[in-house]
Amino acid sequence: MQLASSGAPAVLLAHSYYLRHDPKQVQKMRPYPPLATLITASVLRQHGIDVTLFDAMLASGVEEFYRTLDAVRPAVVTIVEDNFNFLTKMCTVRMRTAALDMVRAAGRAGARVAVNGSDATDHPQLYLDAGADAVIVGEVEPTVLDLVRAWRAHRNAPLDVIPGLVLPAAPRDPRRDDRHPGFRRTAARPALEDLDTLPFPAWDLVDRQGYRSEWLRAHGRWSWNLVASRGCPYRCNWCAKPLFGSRYTQRSPGHVAEELRRLRETVGPDHVWFADDIFGLTPQWIQTFAREVAARGARTPFTMQSRVNLMKPAVVEALASAGAEEVWLGVESGSQKILDAMDKGTDLAQIRRATRCLKAHGIRSCWFIQLGYLGEEWDDILLTRDLIRAEQPDEIGVSVSYPLPGTSFYQTVRTQLREKINWEHSDDLAMMFAGTYDTDFYRLVRDLLHQEVRQPAAGAETAGASLDRRWEELTRLESRARRGNGRPLPVC
Known part of the structure; x- marks a missing residue:
């Protein structure tokens, strides 16, 4: 943690x-x-405002935040969640608990408090009730700048003139939200049109050596994150977009390549993770990016996310040239019926072509798989297994359908939601609505799908026979695991 040095009222970002x-x-x-927090810090600095950062990522717990409050004694605390980290969109119980504890502690310390993030956007009343003075919705950077300027000028500055806020409302306040009388909204904040106007993240504010040490200890190399765009234009009905909606905005390829060059020069990671929902929407952007990277001598191995329909040969060739070594694809299911139900807009032929094209160019093909979507039956799960067997992705990530507020999928299953509406942590995998099977069964399926990918090449025939037997056992169990059966499953 680096303390801000100016004599002005202290600002703490977290x-x-x-x-x-x-x-x-x-x-x-x-x-x-x-990443989002560091970009916000850079925007404040760009306008002459010193900031101190509390980085929770490597911290032992919220007690470290309390100690930071004591050391900094901030006049303003802004909790800006990293909205480019997909784990923040889940908002696990533990993360929400920590965030609310931080809001309460900052308020007790006498600071003005604002919060931005997916969960605060979906549930602003929770954060206002915990003591937040404002919840920031939409594009965070310009709103934080306006808020900090207002609060540093006067602790009780009027906030209704600042767009992009949710504020507490008194019982008789005529500005109250019609559906949520506990708060009121200011005017909507216009979306940022030119992302190139944003400065590069304030990398110096984090413990770079701490990140490097953890990566080297676990993986023998270290990685850093960048983002080239915001949002996603596709309309998968289970995907939440509380901050950017269906708008997709890209930085210019040259601006991203220059950040990559600067990152190599000042931080020096071995690898880069592009945290975009979709990296490089068009062939033209990706091909230009590859040329800009080459012109700067900035080629760095990187991992990214995309869609199978975008992985055309010319695109994959340009990605390989730019340094792509791993692409995560939203495959979701081996059943076309389920893909169509999700409004995914992809088909099985595209999955196969994308996977084979990536492998042909030496790029690892990794799949996101989603179990438990409405209407998924045992035959659909077996189709997913068969697709994995046939195409052999290099790695898979398996989850169950997770109802996120603001999605049409959430509205469909809303009446089926149980008391538990958030996972405890990212490996929880609890079914939170009445899917076809219970949670324990989906966990068994997840484990077997992972085994399909991990079975060693040596002795593959023996391993495959063993896996077949386990699938046969699971087939015998599946009727018992259906919702409403009430019979416990034996360990498979």
């Missing part, structure tokens, strides 16, 4: 994703600095 609170992520140990 986020609430504590890696130590998530056992699965501790095991994976792939920590990335809070």
